[in-house]
Amino acid sequence: MAGILNPSTVGNSVKIAPALNLLLSDSTNTNKATAKITLDPITRIEGHLRIDTQVKEGVITDAWSSATLFRGIELILAGRDPRDAPLITQRLCGVCTYVHLQASSVAIENSMQLTVPVDAQIVRNLINGTQFLHDHIVHFYHLHALDWVDVTAAIKADPNATQTLARQISPAAPAMDFAAVKAKLQSLVDSGQLGPFAAGYWGHSAYKLSPEANLLFVAHYLQALRQQADTAKMMALFAGKNPHPHAVAPGGITSGAEIYVAANMTSFSSLLTATNDFINQFYIPDVVYLAGQYPEYAKIGGFENMLAYGEFPLDTYGTGNCLLPGGVILNKDVANVAAVNLADITEDVSRAWYTKSTPQNPTTGVTSPSYTGYDQNADYSWLKAPRYQGKPMEVGPLARVLVAYGKGQTQVKAAVDSLLSTLGLTMSDMFSVLGRTAARAIETQVIGQAMTGWLTTLQNNIKAGNTATFTGKAVPANVTGIGIGEAPRGAVGHWFSTDGSAKIKNYQMVVPSAWNFGPRDAKGLPSAVEAALVGVPIADSTQPLEILRLVHSYDPCIACGVHLIDAQGNPQGMVKIG
Numbered sequence: 001m002a003g004i005l006n007p008s009t010v011g012n013s014v015k016i017a018p019a020l021n022l023l024l025s026d027s028t029n030t031n032k033a034t035a036k037i038t039l040d041p042i043t044r045i046e047g048h049l050r051i052d053t054q055v056k057e058g059v060i061t062d063a064w065s066s067a068t069l070f071r072g073i074e075l076i077l078a079g080r081d082p083r084d085a086p087l088i089t090q091r092l093c094g095v096c097t098y099v100h101l102q103a104s105s106v107a108i109e110n111s112m113q114l115t116v117p118v119d120a121q122i123v124r125n126l127i128n129g130t131q132f133l134h135d136h137i138v139h140f141y142h143l144h145a146l147d148w149v150d151v152t153a154a155i156k157a158d159p160n161a162t163q164t165l166a167r168q169i170s171p172a173a174p175a176m177d178f179a180a181v182k183a184k185l186q187s188l189v190d191s192g193q194l195g196p197f198a199a200g201y202w203g204h205s206a207y208k209l210s211p212e213a214n215l216l217f218v219a220h221y222l223q224a225l226r227q228q229a230d231t232a233k234m235m236a237l238f239a240g241k242n243p244h245p246h247a248v249a250p251g252g253i254t255s256g257a258e259i260y261v262a263a264n265m266t267s268f269s270s271l272l273t274a275t276n277d278f279i280n281q282f283y284i285p286d287v288v289y290l291a292g293q294y295p296e297y298a299k300i301g302g303f304e305n306m307l308a309y310g311e312f313p314l315d316t317y318g319t320g321n322c323l324l325p326g327g328v329i330l331n332k333d334v335a336n337v338a339a340v341n342l343a344d345i346t347e348d349v350s351r352a353w354y355t356k357s358t359p360q361n362p363t364t365g366v367t368s369p370s371y372t373g374y375d376q377n378a379d380y381s382w383l384k385a386p387r388y389q390g391k392p393m394e395v396g397p398l399a400r401v402l403v404a405y406g407k408g409q410t411q412v413k414a415a416v417d418s419l420l421s422t423l424g425l426t427m428s429d430m431f432s433v434l435g436r437t438a439a440r441a442i443e444t445q446v447i448g449q450a451m452t453g454w455l456t457t458l459q460n461n462i463k464a465g466n467t468a469t470f471t472g473k474a475v476p477a478n479v480t481g482i483g484i485g486e487a488p489r490g491a492v493g494h495w496f497s498t499d500g501s502a503k504i505k506n507y508q509m510v511v512p513s514a515w516n517f518g519p520r521d522a523k524g525l526p527s528a529v530e531a532a533l534v535g536v537p538i539a540d541s542t543q544p545l546e547i548l549r550l551v552h553s554y555d556p557c558i559a560c561g562v563h564l565i566d567a568q569g570n571p572q573g574m575v576k577i578g
Contacts, residue, residue, distance in 0.1 A: 033057070035541050041068070042551055044143045046095050047558030049517065051529075051551060052376060055538050060547075063526070063533035065517045066374065066381040067558045070353075074367040077507040082108050082475045082498060083250055085507065089494065090244055092511070095557055097243040098131045098235065099487035100494070100509070106317060107494040108250035111481030115316055117468040120252035122458045123238055123259060125312045125323075126268070127245065128485075129451040130234040133275050135488035136397070136440040137231065137283060139555050141224035142196070144437065147549045148290055149217040150207035151197045155186055157215035165212050170285035181219040201543040208293055220282055227278045234271045237264050252470035259469075260462060269455060276448040279441075287441040291423055291434050298423075300536055301550040302431030303528045304332045305391050306399035307515070309340060309493065311486035312450065323450050324412075324443065324486065327403040328388060332431055337406035340388075342482065345493075347510065348385040350522035351378070359387065359522070362495035363480060365508040383558075385518035385527065386510050394528040395490030395515040396554065397439040402430060411449065415442040436553040440488075477502040487512055489555050516554050529554055 033056075040050035048069050054062040073092055077085055086104040090097040102124060109116065116124075159178035166173065188194060201207075209217070232242045238255055239245030247255035258264050291298070310326030313319070320326065327337035346359035355368035372379050386393070393399075404412040405427075419438055420426065429435060461467075475498060483494040490512030499505040518527045526534075529551060536546050 037544050045556045049556050049558045060533050060536045063530045064376050065529050067383040070382050074507045077504050080504050082504055094243050096487045098245055099492050101248050103483040103485050103492050103494045105248050105250045107481040107483030111479040112473050114473050116252045119461050120469045122454050123253050125454050127239045129447050132447050132488050134231045136444045137228050141221050144552045150214050152202040153211050154215040154218045157211035162212040162215045169289045173281040176219050201545045204543050204545050206539050206545050231275045237268050251472050256469035279444050284441050297433040298425050298429035301433035301532045303394045303532045305330050305393045306402050307393040307395050308400045308403045309484040309491045324400045324404050325407050334402050334406040337403050344389045346387050348521035351519040352381050352384050353379050362508040362510055381519040383514045383518045385521045386515050392525050392527050395512050398436045401439040411446045433550050433553045475502050489557050513557050
């Protein structure tokens with residue numbers, strides 16, 4: 001880690017290196033000349049991501065994105081019973097755990113032509129809804145907000161003026177003791193035990209908030225820590241535990257007994273109400289306020305192609321009737337959303353560390369690692385490069401919101417129109433860092449409201465004696481299955497096939513960060529983040545805060561694209577069991 005905060009300098013002119021390695025070359029005055037900037041690893045994300053950029057006259061002219069560690073879960077699954085896959089694949093990550101459990105279960109159900117009971121689908125929606133609410137709150141306040149909020153400047157704030165500002169931003173929010181928050185922050189600095197605030201580009205000229213606004217967001221950061229813990233309890237109530245829940249299985253859910261307990265329903269309802277209150281009183285107003293303070297980011301960091309599979313089925317899975325519908329947007333044409341054709345998806349490994357082949361659909365895809373070292377002009381990532389009709393796509397909250405808007409989803413359309421009207425922006429401004437960040441808040445509000453209705457429907461079904469939650473069936477031999485859906489970070493898909501013994505013959509996962517952060521393909525087309533970085537202005541190449549703002553707006557989660565290796569890059573050997 002580079003840089004330790006010196007408490008004596010806090011509140012003055014603080015220059016703190018972030019928790020990453022920053023490499024510069026070619027020039028020491030990069031605002032006027034050409035330089036290469038490497039951020040490795042980028043922190044406040046899950047996993048290990050390397051970003052290289054070429055900067056000329058203060059503007060990024062080219063970029064490369066690399067996941068630097070191998071995954072390999074697909075190889076572990078070969079030869080196993082397919083019903084092991086939901087529990088193993090969710091170990092890809094400590095964040096997007098449930099979404100892989102669900103996608104894998106759906107893939108197996110697809111291979112069996114099996115429809116889960118209605119109540120099981122509702123519970124799955126409630127669990128995944130919880131994953132979305134929790135993930136987006138954590139992303140905004142604890143992973144992304146510090147790109148906009150200078151924590152050290154909060155110490156200079158007037159707490160009474162902060163109270164006045166808080167009432168202006170959100171009159172409905174409960175009053176907070178900002179003097180106590182300021183004193184707590186000061187004591188933290190005096191102790192030298194700064195925890196998550198120990199490194200950052202504090203004092204950077206691109207931080208624009210007043211000391212009072214900085215204090216307000218530090219207070220909300222702490223409030224969100226408590227809220228995310230309570231929101232996570234919702235998943236544990238219906239899914240057994242969090243992370244890595246185990247109450248979903250191919251055929252339905254195994255927590256039928258738990259949902260019949262009135263106390264569990266009451267607890268879930270109370271926690272959902274509190275989460276929705278937090279979203280409406282803190283999250284939405286804070287995003288709107290920040291967007292107003294950084295309006296230039298409505299013109300920075302956009303990408304033109306969007307893809308969403310759709311999520312939260314409102315009836316039987318697979319009909320396409322979802323709260324957030326699926327679709328494809330090309331060239332920013334929101335008015336013309338096309339249906340997703342899974343046959344048009346390929347994975348290109350031309351610039352990735354895998355045995356070379358032509359682009360393959362995941363149904364016939366192969367995971368054959370072939371590491372050759374980092375080389376920007378050749379191979380440079382463990383992520384494959386997914387493409388749709390040969391085109392790179394962005395997936396995630398912005399893709400879902402724009403697809404839903406284009407398809408006329410009532411709640412999403414009203415929320416987007418309200419945001420654009422409030423900020424004086426246009427639809428084209430949504431294709432940006434600001435739009436990406438705002439989309440998370442919008443869909444959090446839409447999903448949270450929908451969850452209230454789903455919970456009521458579930459309670460009514462149980463009262464009516466509709467209590468079926470599981471339908472069992474054996475996995476057939478020589479079949480294929482596909483499970484697609486949405487993680488908070490974007491489109492997730494699992495493809496598998498069985499052999500003559502009904503064991504896993506082939507398993508392939510195409511995860512959100514592969515879509516957004518994959519390398520170039522055989523045609524040289526960059527991924528979404530590589531393209532979005534081009535044109536981003538850099539005020540100070542020794543402290544490239546602007547790169548972090550853009551990359552964090554995608555919420556990279558590279559853990560699902562990596563696996564284990566030691567600090568020196570040496571393999572740890574192989575352990576064979578049985």
